Amino acid sequence: MAKRTIIPFGPQHPVLPEPIHLDLVVEDEKVVEAVPSIGFIHRGLERLVEKKDFVDFVYVAERICGICSFIHGMTYCIAIEEIMKIEVPQRAQFLRVIWSELSRIHSHLLWLGLMADAFGFESLFMHSWRLREKILDIIEETTGGRVIFGSAKIGGVRRDIPADTLARIVKQLKGLEKEIKEITDVFLKDPSVLHRLGGVGVLTKQQAYDLGTVGPTLRASGWAVDMRQTGYAAYKQTDFAPVVETAGDSYSRCAVRISELFQSIGLIEQAAAKMPDGPLDIKVTGTPDGEFFARTEQPRGEVIYYAKADGSRFLQRLRVRTPTFANIPALVQMLQGCELADVPVLILTIDPCVSCTER
Amino acid sequence: MAIFRMALTVLKALVKRPATRKYPFQPAREFPGTRGSIRVDIAKCVFCGICSKKCPAGAIAVNKDARSWEIDRMRCISCGYCVDVCPKKCLAQDTAYAPCAYSKEKDTFKSA
Secondary structure (H helix, E strand, O other), X not given: OOOEEEEEEOOOEOOEOOOOEEEEEEEOOEEEEEEEEOOOOOOOHHHHXXXXXXXXXXXHHHOOOOOOHHHHHHHHHHHHHHHHOOOOOHHHHHHHHHHHHHHHHHHHXXXXXXXXXXXXXXXXXXXXXXXXXXXXXHHHHHHOOOOOOOOEEOOEEOOOOOHHHHHHHHHHHHHHHHHHHHHHHXXXXXXXXXXXXXXXXXXXXXXXXXXXXXXXXXXXXXXXXXXXXXXXXXXXXXXXXXXXXXXXOHHHHHHHHHHHHHHHHHHXXXXXXXXOOOOOEOOOOOOOEEEEEEEEEEOOEEXXXXXXXXXXXXXXXXXXXXXXXXXXHHHHHHHOOOEHHHHHHHHHHOOOOHHHHHO | OHHHHHHXXXXXXXXXXXXXXXXXXXXXOOXXXXXXXXXXXXXXXXXXXXXXXXXXXXXXXXXXXXXXXEEOOOOOOOOOHHHHXXXXXXXXXXXXXXXXXXXXXXXXXXXX
């Protein structure tokens, strides 16, 4: 038996701008065990809810994550709206779908770029981010922020997208679809990419279920689970089916995200076509009393917001279960038996967002 | 050939204009709705302090006795909530971000 050595990975590592630490137990070049430790950037945002008015906390919730900010803010709003039995206007529901999908496209393009960077394909990384920049321009034009949308609020949304702008955005996305296809074809067909991703870090269907995996990582292992099917916001009025791959390796996780890019563009088109006229928000009066679990689908998977209120202006408890946290056990499983050189690629395949995990 | 799939994209990029802009020499891209720095019309301000109470980052300090309104640009997260809640509508949001600074100083506005 080869000698066992422990190689520390992170919290500072070139592949990942965020701090996660793994102790990799290796035998020669093979990883036999990975011991994760998290908690480097805990900010105590869940505790802050006891000191901030529940209406103002939306802005804090949005800043839990820098990539899926809108969905964080929206999920918090959904939790409060359900407790207070607020009926959100239809137009706001559709706008929420559009912004959620825009953030999904931008997050997946960001991930594709980081992935290309992890396996050393620099020009592919640059081109993925070039496309992402165009999505960010759309986001900035409609919400005023590049990654922090700031457009969710309890009872509706803060901004409107005029009909002519929306028509232009849909046309623009149609054009972008071709460009995205050109780039994603490289991910799916280039032999050097296939060599790095195919058959690496296989997570079987049963393992994915047992470890409580969520999001694209789960869907790549053959489970058609997508929280958007529960029909929050206006998703029940749109028509889509979860993207599923069956191989469970890094390549399928990449393929799921790529198909979701096109699915999101389709969803934005559907939402734009069905967008009703009407008010953007309704006035929120009173205070929440009760508790609710809100579950939505982020680019990385299912996020759960648990809110408990006692009728005062301040919530008693807010608990956020982020998708990355749910995917860490799967990551540890994938790392067992992999080559040391594949570790950065495998860590990236779960699309880790450490800032939201630790809040 | 699959291996040349990327080559075509790279060659196209070679003849196209750069996708980036030369930022300090060329202005950054702005949209009419971009949330930039906060501007105050101090003559209209009644120093009620709602903006400072609502600010998620605690960047605004209002002193009613001294009739001063103070913002810490380094703390401001440009969410625009103060602009929404201001009862006198004396706050507004620019499309440009606050300029870079060498020191952490607060901007103080005083009303006569």
